[in-house]
Amino acid sequence: MxxxxxxxxxxxxxxxxxxxxxxxxxxxxxxxxxxxxxxxxxxxLLAPAEPSKIVCVGRNYLDHIKELGNDKAGLPTEPGIFLKGPNALTEPGGTVAYPAWTENFHYEGELALVIGKRASDLTPENALSHVAGYTCANDLTARDKQKPDLQWFRAKAADRFCPLGPWLVPGLDPADLGIQTRLNGQVVQDSRTANMIFPVIDVLVYVSRYVTLEVGDVVLTGTPEGVGPLQPGDTVEVEVQGVGVLKTAIGNRA
Missing domain, CATH: 2.30.30 (SH3 type barrels.)
Structure with a gap:
C-alpha cells in the first residue's frame, strides 16, 4: 500500500x-x-507531507564526504543537521526552475521519511514506530552558495529545493535499501542505506533529543556519492527500493 x-x-x-x-x-x-x-x-500528485519543518542530515555517506573533500578531519562523530522549510517542497513530476543566482546547481538523491506520531526523546527501540512512511527526496543544492552562507540558507532552503514523493510507503525496513539517482537516464548515484554513517534510527534519536518532531515533519537522511551539476532541460529521477521513482524536471533560468 x-x-x-x-x-x-x-x-x-x-x-x-x-x-x-x-x-x-x-x-x-x-x-x-x-x-x-x-x-x-x-x-x-503533491508532495506526501505537510511539515512544520524539514530536518536534513548532511555528510552521512563516507564516499560523499570524500568526493567533496571533507574527509581531512576524520569522520563526523554526530549527525550534521540543517533545516529546510515547507517552502522548499516540490511535487513529484514537477519542474524546478534553474535559479538565476547560482552557477552550480546540484542534485542529491536521498531516502526521506515522514513523521506519523509526535516524537521527542526517542529511543532506538521506539524510533521507527513514529514513522508514517518512507519516500524519495532530492536535496537540491546551490553548491556555490554553501561556503558564503552562514547556515546554508540559500544553498539548501530556497523555494522548491526539496522535491519529495511520489508517495509514502509504510512499514519498510530502512536499514538496507537501494538508492539510485539517474540524470537524463544515466545512473549517477547508486548506493544502499546500509552505507550510512548514522542509520535512520540513530538520526531520529539524535534529532528528537533536541527538537520535537511533529506529525507531518520530514527527515532527509543524507546523499551518497555521485552528486553533480544540473542544467536547464535536465530530468532527474531518484529511486528508492520499495518506494518508487521521484521525477523532477529542471526548467530555464529564473
Whole structure:
C-alpha cells in the first residue's frame, strides 16, 4: 500500500493507493477511509507531507564526504543537521526552475521519511514506530552558495529545493535499501542505506533529543556519492527500493 496526497479540482485529498490505480480517500495522512474512491489518474500528485519543518542530515555517506573533500578531519562523530522549510517542497513530476543566482546547481538523491506520531526523546527501540512512511527526496543544492552562507540558507532552503514523493510507503525496513539517482537516464548515484554513517534510527534519536518532531515533519537522511551539476532541460529521477521513482524536471533560468 502507498499513501498518496493529491489535488482533485480545488480539493486536496489524502488516500491509500491499492491495486495500482484505485485511491481510497482517507480523512488525513493516517486517517480512516471515507468510503470515496478515485482513480489515481484523477489526482495531481503533491508532495506526501505537510511539515512544520524539514530536518536534513548532511555528510552521512563516507564516499560523499570524500568526493567533496571533507574527509581531512576524520569522520563526523554526530549527525550534521540543517533545516529546510515547507517552502522548499516540490511535487513529484514537477519542474524546478534553474535559479538565476547560482552557477552550480546540484542534485542529491536521498531516502526521506515522514513523521506519523509526535516524537521527542526517542529511543532506538521506539524510533521507527513514529514513522508514517518512507519516500524519495532530492536535496537540491546551490553548491556555490554553501561556503558564503552562514547556515546554508540559500544553498539548501530556497523555494522548491526539496522535491519529495511520489508517495509514502509504510512499514519498510530502512536499514538496507537501494538508492539510485539517474540524470537524463544515466545512473549517477547508486548506493544502499546500509552505507550510512548514522542509520535512520540513530538520526531520529539524535534529532528528537533536541527538537520535537511533529506529525507531518520530514527527515532527509543524507546523499551518497555521485552528486553533480544540473542544467536547464535536465530530468532527474531518484529511486528508492520499495518506494518508487521521484521525477523532477529542471526548467530555464529564473
Amino acid at each position: 502507498q499513501i498518496v496526497r493529491g489535488k482533485v479540482a480545488e480539493r486536496i485529498v489524502w488516500g491509500q493507493l491499492e491495486q495500482g490505480d484505485t485511491v481510497h480517500v482517507t480523512s488525513g495522512m493516517l486517517g480512516e477511509r471515507t468510503g470515496e474512491t478515485l482513480p489515481l489518474s484523477a489526482l495531481t
